[in-house]
Amino acid sequence: xxxxxxxxxxxxxxxxxxxxxxxxxxxxxxxxxxxxxxxxxxxxxxxxxxxxxxxxxxxxxxxxxxxxxxxxxxxxxxxxxxxxxxxxxxxxxxxxxxxxxxxxxxxxxxxxxxxxxxxxxxxxxxxxxxxxxxxxxxxxxxxxxxxxxxxxxxxxxxxxxxxxxxxxxxxxxxxxxxxxxxxxxxxxxxxxxxxxxxxxxxxxxxxxxxxxxxxxxxxxxxxxxxxxxxxxxxxxxxxxxxxxxxxxxxxxxxxxxxxxxxxxxxxxxxxxxxxxxxxxxxxxxxxxxxxxxxxxxxxxxxxxxxxxxxxxxxxxxxxxxxxxxxxxxxxxxxxxxxxxxxxxxxxxxxxxxxxxxxxxxxxxxxxxxxxxxxxxxxxxxxxxxxxxxxxxxxxxxxxxxxxxxxxxxxxxxxxxxxxxxxxxxxxxxxxxxxxxxxxxxxxxxxxxxxxxxxxxxxxxxxxxxxxxxxxxxxxxxxxxxxxxxxxxxxxxxxxxxxxxxxxxxxxxxxxxxxxxxxxxxxxxxxxxxxxxxxxxxxxxxxxxxxxxxxxxxxxxxxxxxxxxxxxxxxxxx
Amino acid sequence: xxxxxxxxxxxxxxxxxxxxxxxxxxxxxxxxxxxxxxxxxxxxxxxxxxxxxxxxxxxxxxxxxxxxxxxxxxxxxxxxxxxxxxxxxxxxxxxxxxxxxxxxxxxxxxxxxxxxxxxxxxxxxxxxxxxxxxxxxxxxxxxxxxxxxxxxxxxxxxxxxxxxxxxxxxxxxxxxxxxxxxxxxxxxxxxxxxxxxxxxxxxxxxxxxxxxxxxxxxxxxxxxxxxxxxxxxxxxxxxxxxxxxxxxxxxxxxxxxxxxxxxxxxxxxxxxxxxxxxxxxxxxxxxxxxxxxxxxxxxxxxxxxxxxxxxxxxxxx
Numbered sequence: 001x002x003x004x005x006x007x008x009x010x011x012x013x014x015x016x017x018x019x020x021x022x023x024x025x026x027x028x029x030x031x032x033x034x035x036x037x038x039x040x041x042x043x044x045x046x047x048x049x050x051x052x053x054x055x056x057x058x059x060x061x062x063x064x065x066x067x068x069x070x071x072x073x074x075x076x077x078x079x080x081x082x083x084x085x086x087x088x089x090x091x092x093x094x095x096x097x098x099x100x101x102x103x104x105x106x107x108x109x110x111x112x113x114x115x116x117x118x119x120x121x122x123x124x125x126x127x128x129x130x131x132x133x134x135x136x137x138x139x140x141x142x143x144x145x146x147x148x149x150x151x152x153x154x155x156x157x158x159x160x161x162x163x164x165x166x167x168x169x170x171x172x173x174x175x176x177x178x179x180x181x182x183x184x185x186x187x188x189x190x191x192x193x194x195x196x197x198x199x200x201x202x203x204x205x206x207x208x209x210x211x212x213x214x215x216x217x218x219x220x221x222x223x224x225x226x227x228x229x230x231x232x233x234x235x236x237x238x239x240x241x242x243x244x245x246x247x248x249x250x251x252x253x254x255x256x257x258x259x260x261x262x263x264x265x266x267x268x269x270x271x272x273x274x275x276x277x278x279x280x281x282x283x284x285x286x287x288x289x290x291x292x293x294x295x296x297x298x299x300x301x302x303x304x305x306x307x308x309x310x311x312x313x314x315x316x317x318x319x320x321x322x323x324x325x326x327x328x329x330x331x332x333x334x335x336x337x338x339x340x341x342x343x344x345x346x347x348x349x350x351x352x353x354x355x356x357x358x359x360x361x362x363x364x365x366x367x368x369x370x371x372x373x374x375x376x377x378x379x380x381x382x383x384x385x386x387x388x389x390x391x392x393x394x395x396x397x398x399x400x401x402x403x404x405x406x407x408x409x410x411x412x413x414x415x416x417x418x419x420x421x422x423x424x425x426x427x428x429x430x431x432x433x434x435x436x437x438x439x440x441x442x443x444x445x446x447x448x449x450x451x452x453x454x455x456x457x458x459x460x461x462x463x464x465x466x467x468x469x470x471x472x473x474x475x476x477x478x479x480x481x482x483x484x485x486x487x488x489x490x491x492x493x494x495x496x497x498x499x500x501x502x503x504x505x506x507x508x509x510x511x512x513x514x515x516x517x518x519x520x521x522x523x524x525x526x527x528x529x530x531x532x533x534x535x536x537x538x539x540x541x542x543x544x545x546x547x548x549x550x551x552x553x554x555x556x557x558x559x560x561x562x563x564x565x566x567x568x569x570x571x572x573x
Numbered sequence: 574x575x576x577x578x579x580x581x582x583x584x585x586x587x588x589x590x591x592x593x594x595x596x597x598x599x600x601x602x603x604x605x606x607x608x609x610x611x612x613x614x615x616x617x618x619x620x621x622x623x624x625x626x627x628x629x630x631x632x633x634x635x636x637x638x639x640x641x642x643x644x645x646x647x648x649x650x651x652x653x654x655x656x657x658x659x660x661x662x663x664x665x666x667x668x669x670x671x672x673x674x675x676x677x678x679x680x681x682x683x684x685x686x687x688x689x690x691x692x693x694x695x696x697x698x699x700x701x702x703x704x705x706x707x708x709x710x711x712x713x714x715x716x717x718x719x720x721x722x723x724x725x726x727x728x729x730x731x732x733x734x735x736x737x738x739x740x741x742x743x744x745x746x747x748x749x750x751x752x753x754x755x756x757x758x759x760x761x762x763x764x765x766x767x768x769x770x771x772x773x774x775x776x777x778x779x780x781x782x783x784x785x786x787x788x789x790x791x792x793x794x795x796x797x798x799x800x801x802x803x804x805x806x807x808x809x810x811x812x813x814x815x816x817x818x819x820x821x822x823x824x825x826x827x828x829x830x831x832x833x834x835x836x837x838x839x840x841x842x843x844x845x846x847x848x849x850x851x852x853x854x855x856x857x858x859x860x861x862x863x864x865x866x867x868x869x870x871x872x873x874x875x876x877x878x879x880x881x882x883x884x885x886x887x888x889x890x
Contacts, residue, residue, distance in 0.1 A: 373774065373775065391777075391779075392774060392775060392776070392777045393777035393778070393779055394777075395777070396776070396777040397777075402775060404771075404775055406771075409769075409771065410769070410771040410772055410775055411772065411775070412769070412772060413765055413768035413769035413772040413773070413835070414768070414769065415768040415769070415835045415836070416764060416765065416768045416769075416835065420761060420764065420765070421772075424761070424765050424772070424773070424776040424778070425776040425777050427758045427761055428758070431756070434757050434758050434759065435756050435757055435758075436756060436757060436758055436760075436761055437756065438755070438756070478776070
C-alpha cells in the first residue's frame with residue numbers, strides 16, 4: 001500500500017496540466033514502449049491478490065506513458081479505434097459503417113436522436129454486442145471482445161444509465177465485485193478496503209465511506225462508485241451513457257470536474273448525452289450519429305449548437321402519416337398545474353396532442369399520474385364530467401385507456417392468451433352478470449385480430465409467442481375493445497416494425513377523424529420519435545427536466561425546434 | 574394444437590393412471606376394488622378441499638402457508654361450539670367462519686403492509702397454531718357426537734349415497750372453484766394478477782381487493798377441510814395437520830400450478846392430490862414403510878415440475 005502511494009506521488013507532477021506539451025516526444029516513446037507491459041497490467045489488474053498490488057495498476061507503472069495524449073496535438077495518442085462498424089437487427093440497420101476513434105486524455109461526445117445508433121455502437125465497444133462487420137483496435141492491438149467481462153479485462157468500462165450496482169452490498173464490495181482480493185477463497189477485507197479507498201481517492205471523493213451501503217447513497221454518489229469500480233479494475237476507456245440524467249445541478253458540476261480530472265489522467269472518455277449544452281461544456285470533440293451513420297464531427301469549440309441539431313435531424317418528413325379531416329370538438333381532458341409534471345393543457349375530441357421530450361424528462365410519470373398509477377401531488381384533472389384523481393379502474397370507466405411504454409413488463413401479461421389480454425379491462429359484457437364466457441371472449445378477440453390484421457394462431461395463443469409488432473397491436477386493441485374516448489399512449493411504436501407502425505398511424509388518424517367515425521376520440525401521445533409526433537399530432541408540447549411546456553400547433557414546430565426545446569437549449573433568435 | 578393442449582391439461586391425469594397401474598400390477602386387482610378406491614378418496618379429500626383454495630391463491634401468484642394451522646383451529650372451534658350446545662350446523666358454520674377470518678387477516682396484512690405472502694402466512698401459520706392451542710388449553714377437546722362425525726364415514730355400510738357426504742361436498746366444491754376460475758370476472762382477474770400484476774393494475778383490476786378475497790376464500794376452504802378433519806378425529810385437536818400445508822401446495826404444483834403465478838387448474842390439483850394418495854395407500858398395502866413412501870412422493874414432486882418445464886421448453890423450441 002505504502003509503495004503504491006509513493007509511486008503515485010512520484011508520478012503526480014507528470015500528470016499536471018503543463019506536462020504533456022512539455023515532453024511530447026518522450027511521452028510518445030513511453031506510450032509505445034509501455035504497451036505490452038500495460039496489456040500485462042490490464043490482465044493482472046483484475047487479480048490483485050496474485051501480484052500483491054492493490055489499486056489500479058496502470059496508474060503506478062504507466063503514468064508517464066500516458067501523459068502524451070492530452071492537449072490539442074494531432075493525432076493524439078490513440079486509445080481505441082472502430083472502423084466500418086456495421087450491425088443489423090433483422091431488417092433494420094442499426095449501424096451502417098461507423099468510424100470512431102478516441103485518444104488518450106480526450107473526451108469525445110457522442111450525440112444523436114433516440115435510435116440513431118449510439119447505444120448499439122457503445123454496446124459493441126463494451127462487448128455486449130458483436131458487430132456484423134468492421135474492426136476495432138484497442139491500444140494498438142486487435143480488439144474483438146466476446147462479452148462485457150472480456151471488454152472490462154481489456155480496460156473498457158461502460159457506465160450505464162441504469163447503474164448496475166448491487167444495492168445491498170457496501171461501497172467497497174461493489175467496487176471490487178468479481179475481482180475481490182482473496183486468499184484461499186477468503187476475501188481479504190483490509191486489502192478490499194484499501195483498493196476501494198484508493199479508487200475513491202483518485203476520483204477526489206474520499207468522502208464516500210468504503211463501508212457505506214450503496215443503496216443508501218444518493219444517485220450521484222452511486223454513479224461515483226460505479227466509476228470507481230471501473231478505475232479500480234484498471235479501465236482506461238470509460239463510456240458514460242447519459243450520466244447527468246439522474247443528477248441535480250450541483251452534482252452535474254462535480255461530475256464535470258471529475259470528467260476533466262479523468263481526462264487529465266489520460267483516460268479516453270466517450271460521453272453520450274442528449275443535452276447539447278452539457279456536451280459543449282465537457283467535450284473536446286463531438287461526433288453526431290444519425291440513422292446508424294456518422295452525420296458529422298468536429299472540434300467542440302468550432303461547432304454551434306444549432307449546427308449540431310441540424311446534423312442530428314438531417315432528413316425531411318416521410319409521408320407515412322395519413323391525415324384526414326379533423327374538427328376539434330368538446331374539451332374532454334383538462335389538466336391544470338398537475339404535479340408531478342407541472343402540466344397544464346386541454347385535450348379535445350378530434351385531436352391528437354403530442355408530448356415530446358428526452359428520455360427521463362418525466363413524460364411517462366405524467367401519463368401514469370393522469371391515469372391513477374402514481375399519486376397526484378397537486379393540481380386538477382378533469383376527464384369528461386369527472387373531476388379529481390381516480391384509480392386506473394375508475395379511469396377506464398370514465399372512458400380513458402392507457403397504453404404502457406413497457407410492453408412486456410407492464411403492457412401485456414405475456415403468459416396469458418391474446419383474448420385474455422385484449423379483453424382484460426372490460427370483461428363485463430362477455431356474459432351474464434359476473435360470468436365471462438370464453439366463447440364470447442374469443443369472438444371479441446377475433447373481431448380485433450381481423451380488423452387490425454394481427455397475426456396470431458388464434459385468440460387462445462399465448463401473447464408471448466407473437467412478434468413485437470403484433471403484441472403491440474394487441475395492447476392497442478385493448479383500448480379499442482374497451483371503446484375509450486381518451487387514449488393515453490406512451491411510446492406506441494417503440495421497437496416495432498415499419499409496417500406495424502404505419503398501421504398504428506392509420507388507426508390513430510381514423511380514431512380522431514370526423515370522416516371515419518361518428519364519435520371522434522382524443523389521443524394524448526408521448527413519443528421520442530420526432531417525425532412521428534410532427535406527422536400525427538395537431539398540437540405538441542415539450543417536456544424538459546420534469547416540466548411540461550405550453551402546447552403549440554404542430555405546424556409551428558420543426559424537428560429542430562423540438563429538439564432544441566427538449567434539450568433545454570434556448571438560442572436567442 | 575388441440576391435441577397438445579389436451580396433453581398439457583391432462584398430463585397429470587396420465588401420470589396418475591401410470592402410477593395407479595404400476596401399483597395395480599404390483600399389488601393385484603384388489604387395488605382397484607371399490608372399497609379401496611373409496612379409502613383413497615377419503616384419505617385425500619381433506620388435502621383436496623384445502624388445495625382448491627390453494628389453487629386460487631397460487632394462480633394469483635401468492636402462497637398460503639397457514640392452511641395447516643387453520644385446519645387445526647377449525648377442529649378446535651368445531652369441538653368447542655358443539656360442546657357449547659350450538660348444534661352441528663352452527664358449529665360447522667362457526668368453524669368455516671373462523672377460517673375465513675384468518676384468511677381475511679392474511680389478505681389485509683399482505684395488501685396493507687405490502688409484505689410478501691410467504692412471510693405473512695409464515696407468521697400467521699405460527700399465530701393461528703398458537704391461537705388454536707390457547708383456545709383448546711393445549712388439550713384435545715372432546716365433543717358430543719353429531720352428524721358431523723359421519724361426514725367421512727364409509728358409505729359401504731349403507732349410510733350416504735355411493736360415497737360419503739364429505740366427498741360429495743368436495744366434488745361440488747371442485748365444480749364451483751373450477752367454474753369460478755374459468756368463467757367469472759374474478760377468475761380472469763386472478764390469472765391476470767398472477768401472470769403480471771402490473772398489467773392487471775394498468776387494466777383496472779382492483780388488485781388488492783382481489784387478493785383479500787382470494788386469501789379469505791382459501792382460508793374458508795381450509796376451515797371446511799378442518800371440519801372434515803374433525804369428522805375423522807371426532808375431537809378438536811390443536812396439534813393436528815402440522816405440515817399439511819406442504820402436502821396441499823405439492824398437490825397444486827404436481828397438478829401444473831406455478832409458484833410464479835398465472836397457472837393452475839382444479840382438475841390438475843385433484844390429479845396431484847390423487848397421485849399422492851395412491852402412492853401413500855399403494856405403499857402401505859405393499860407393506861412398504863413410511864420412509865419409502867416419502868422418498869417416492871418427493872421424487873414425484875420434483876419430476877412432475879421438471880417434466881412440465883421440459884415440455885414448455887420443447888414447445889418454445
